[in-house]
Amino acid sequence: MESNKKIPLKKSLKIIISTFFLLWIFAFIVGPFGEKHIPVFKNITKVIEENNIDSTAYMYTEIEGSYSGQKHLLAAMEHELPEEFGFTPVFISGIICCFSILALAFKYLPMNDNEE
Amino acid sequence: MADNASDIVQDVGKWEWSEMWKKEDWWAIWLGFIILIAGAVIYFPQTGELKQKLSQIEAKFKPDVEKTKEFKTIAWYQLNEEKAKIKAKDSSIGKWLSKVTSYPKGWVANPLDTFFMSKEKAEKKYNKAMAKYDETKVNTKTALEKAKAAELKAQEASFKNKTLNEEAKLAIMNWRNVQLKEISAKKKVSAAKSYNQIIPLLGLGVFMAIFFGIGMKFMGKSFKEFLTGFSFVYLITVLSWIASNQATMKHYGIGYAAWAIFFGMLISNTIGTPKWAMPAVQTEYYIKTGLVLLGATILFEKIITIGTAGIFVAWVVTPVVWIVTYWFGQKIIKIPSKRLNATICSDMSVCGVSAAIATAAACKAKKEELTLAVGLSLVFTSVMMIVMPAVIHAFFPEDKQLVLGGAWMGGTIDATGAVAAAGAFLGEKALYVAATIKMIQNVMIGVMAFFVAIYFTTKVEAAETGHKVGLMEIWYRFPKFVLGFIGASIIFSLFYSSFQAAQNGLGPAMIDQGVIKGMSDLFRSWFFTLSFVSIGLATNFRELKHHFKGGKPLILYVFGQSFNLALTLLAAYVVFYLIFPEITAAI
Numbered sequence: 231m232e233s234n235k236k237i238p239l240k241k242s243l244k245i246i247i248s249t250f251f252l253l254w255i256f257a258f259i260v261g262p263f264g265e266k267h268i269p270v271f272k273n274i275t276k277v278i279e280e281n282n283i284d285s286t287a288y289m290y291t292e293i294e295g296s297y298s299g300q301k302h303l304l305a306a307m308e309h310e311l312p313e314e315f316g317f318t319p320v321f322i323s324g325i326i327c328c329f330s331i332l333a334l335a336f337k338y339l340p341m342n343d344n345e346e
Numbered sequence: 347m348a349d350n351a352s353d354i355v356q357d358v359g360k361w362e363w364s365e366m367w368k369k370e371d372w373w374a375i376w377l378g379f380i381i382l383i384a385g386a387v388i389y390f391p392q393t394g395e396l397k398q399k400l401s402q403i404e405a406k407f408k409p410d411v412e413k414t415k416e417f418k419t420i421a422w423y424q425l426n427e428e429k430a431k432i433k434a435k436d437s438s439i440g441k442w443l444s445k446v447t448s449y450p451k452g453w454v455a456n457p458l459d460t461f462f463m464s465k466e467k468a469e470k471k472y473n474k475a476m477a478k479y480d481e482t483k484v485n486t487k488t489a490l491e492k493a494k495a496a497e498l499k500a501q502e503a504s505f506k507n508k509t510l511n512e513e514a515k516l517a518i519m520n521w522r523n524v525q526l527k528e529i530s531a532k533k534k535v536s537a538a539k540s541y542n543q544i545i546p547l548l549g550l551g552v553f554m555a556i557f558f559g560i561g562m563k564f565m566g567k568s569f570k571e572f573l574t575g576f577s578f579v580y581l582i583t584v585l586s587w588i589a590s591n592q593a594t595m596k597h598y599g600i601g602y603a604a605w606a607i608f609f610g611m612l613i614s615n616t617i618g619t620p621k622w623a624m625p626a627v628q629t630e631y632y633i634k635t636g637l638v639l640l641g642a643t644i645l646f647e648k649i650i651t652i653g654t655a656g657i658f659v660a661w662v663v664t665p666v667v668w669i670v671t672y673w674f675g676q677k678i679i680k681i682p683s684k685r686l687n688a689t690i691c692s693d694m695s696v697c698g699v700s701a702a703i704a705t706a707a708a709c710k711a712k713k714e715e716l717t718l719a720v721g722l723s724l725v726f727t728s729v730m731m732i733v734m735p736a737v738i739h740a741f742f743p744e745d746k747q748l749v750l751g752g753a754w755m756g757g758t759i760d761a762t763g764a765v766a767a768a769g770a771f772l773g774e775k776a777l778y779v780a781a782t783i784k785m786i787q788n789v790m791i792g793v794m795a796f797f798v799a800i801y802f803t804t805k806v807e808a809a810e811t812g813h814k815v816g817l818m819e820i821w822y823r824f825p826k827f828v829l830g831f832i833g834a835s836i837i838f839s840l841f842y843s844s845f846q847a848a849q850n851g852l853g854p855a856m857i858d859q860g861v862i863k864g865m866s867d868l869f870r871s872w873f874f875t876l877s878f879v880s881i882g883l884a885t886n887f888r889e890l891k892h893h894f895k896g897g898k899p900l901i902l903y904v905f906g907q908s909f910n911l912a913l914t915l916l917a918a919y920v921v922f923y924l925i926f927p928e929i930t931a932a933i
Contacts, residue, residue: 237615237616237617239617241616242616242617242618243616243617245612245616246616246617249612253589256594257592257594257595258455258594261594261595261597261598262594265594265597268732270732270733270735270736270771271597271732273771274597274731274732274735274767274768274771275597277767277770277771278596278597278767278770280527280530281530281770282533282534283763283766283767283770284596284763284766285596285597285599285731285761285763285764285766285767286590286595286596286599286600286601286602286761286763287601287761287762287763287766288601288603288697288698288699288700288761288762288763288871289640289643289697289700289762289788289867289870290643290762290781290784290785290788291643291858291862291863291867292762292763292867292871293762293763293765293766293781295766295769295770295777295778295781296762296766296781296782296784296785297430297854297858297859298430298778299651299777299778299779299780299781299782299785300648300651300781300782300854301426301429301430301854302426302778303651303652303778303779303782303933304650304651305422305425305426306418306932306933307651307652307653307929307932309411309415309418309422309932310415310931310932311653311928311929311932314653314654314926314928314929315650315653316650317650318654320654321650321653321654321657324654324657324658324661324662325649325657325661327658327661327662328657328661328662328664328665328793329793331662331665331666331669332665332793332797335665335668335669335672335797335801336797336800336801336805339669339672339673339676339801339805340673340676340677341805341806341809342676342677342680343809344676344680344681344682
């Protein structure tokens with residue numbers, strides 16, 4: 231693959247510098263202004279800081295709350311609903327539902343040719 | 347994903363054993379498994395020691411846990427807190443691995459804070475955190491005494507007096523809320539240490555360059571050229587993490603994926619990606635290796651966490667939303683690219699960026715299609731993180747805000763981090779329910795990736811070539827890294843279940859807090875970042891604009907997410923309050 235440089239160097243550098251300048255404006259002026267003056271956002275920011283939540287995480291493994299939640303809920307289910315806990319027939323029916331839906335999709339999803 | 351040089355599917359099904367050391371998909375599997383096996387070798391020998399610790403904790407608290415089923419006793423919470431502290435990754439080698447693979451640190455105003463913290467600054471931070479921690483310790487002690495007194499009163503009435511039981515429950519809840527603040531304050535004390543990230547970051551860069559370079563050599567590419575190019579790609583990767591860890595950006599949920607694509611595209615569309623960097627611009631190679639590591643986090647036993655209610659919200663609603671949105675995209679708005687359609691469906695209905703990556707790789711989507719899907723997801727995630735808790739708070743009845751609100755957010759907000767932030771805003775229970783529903787949806791990535799791979803290999807590509815494909819052709823075209831992804835998931839799910847059953851519930855300590863957080867996770871996000879930087883460095887704005895023609899991807903996302911919001915809310919209400927109210931009461 232070749233480099234796709236098309237813009238003159240001076241213009242390129244101007245664009246890069248302007249971009250970083252705009253990022254700086256957002257990070258230190260616009261962003262904090264929004265955090266302080268949008269009421270719900272202000273509270274969520276406080277919650278993020280207090281609980282040390284990584285709000286940019288993409289997977290459950292990156293969030294402590296997932297593990298705490300799992301432990302808490304598993305223990306609650308084992309403790310109070312042991313007969314309904316685990317791979318019960320009703321639970322397995324949910325998994326079967328999921329695979330049945332996908333099987334139907336495999337067979338019936340449209341095969342339109344929408345290419346332009 | 348589709349290679350730029352060959353967008354048309356070639357009908358040349360032919361298997362050669364040499365593929366297993368010459369092709370990228372197989373190298374992704376080998377490299378991914380090298381890391382996973384290393385994790386198992388490092389952490390599994392601790393089984394005996396950790397099992398003993400767990401047994402001691404259970405023996406200490408179990409009698410008080412089992413004294414009543416009317417409410418969760420103080421001992422119940424203490425037992426779970428102590429069990430949570432048992433982590434295989436807390437060994438000396440685990441701590442060392444965590445240190446040498448850590449990302450640039452968080453910063454507020456001074457970007458140098460991401461690399462250095464002096465002893466003086468660390469001491470100042472420590473003193474401030476310690477003062478706060480001391481304050482919370484006093485509050486916790488007071489609340490615990492009140493909770494103990496209330497529990498004792500209830501116990502003296504043999505837990506038969508409903509009023510005393512309710513008072514005990516409330517007092518314990520109050521203690522628990524205060525204790526969580528203490529735990530959070532203690533973490534800030536532990537984090538207040540001086541650091542110098544430069545040497546670890548340099549070392550990690552060298553390691554990853556050699557790690558990936560070996561595969562490149564076997565695939566017939568120049569090792570030296572790859573190493574040279576990798577220095578550039580790695581530099582942009584580190585820059586992406588620096589931007590992602592700036593405080594304001596974290597609050598808005600703008601993570602490494604967005605920054606990696608942004609900086610990559612900024613370079614490629616202005617000064618241009620240097621020719622000498624191109625040998626290391628290997629989107630698929632990095633992403634597939636990361637996906638094999640991601641496979642190990644897809645642990646099937648986790649889907650039982652919240653019982654039948656959780657499986658219906660996460661595993662029945664999700665495929666329905668995916669299919670209806672895909673149908674809408676094909677039949678109504680007529681999106682030209684089925685692969686873009688599928689990728690957007692996954693990121694919107696399953697779990698955002700991770701699902702988009704897995705689906706795009708499974709159906710061989712173009713990098714611009716992945717970029718678009720990820721971009722749409724990130725924008726709407728930030729908005730939903732702020733709006734949904736406000737809506738729940740304003741319009742949901744108070745007794746339904748935590749469980750119903752938590753399930754609704756968990757099933758609809760794309761990114762786990764945003765789900766956690768929104769859930770925590772409502773309360774601990776909402777956080778737990780939301781994060782758990784999202785975790786069960788994360789497990790669905792494996793199912794959806796496999797479905798998409800099979801569907802596109804057997805149906806879509808067959809239609810594109812104009813004739814049916816035989817089994818050998820299916821095998822040849824099937825994205826092999828998916829086998830590594832599914833294989834890692836099955837193997838580690840079996841390990842997890844085995845540790846849970848045979849080793850006294852050691853699954854979380856050994857797999858979650860061992861192989862996953864102590865090994866796989868340390869590298870996975872780095873690999874994904876390298877991949878997104880590569881996407882950015884190889885993407886032209888004009889190509890991206892072409893895929894956004896008519897705003898169809900945006901219309902698709904909005905339709906799908908609106909349907910997702912409606913169906914998830916309905917399903918969550920039905921399962922948590924009409925069909926399985928006992929589960930809701932137990933949470």
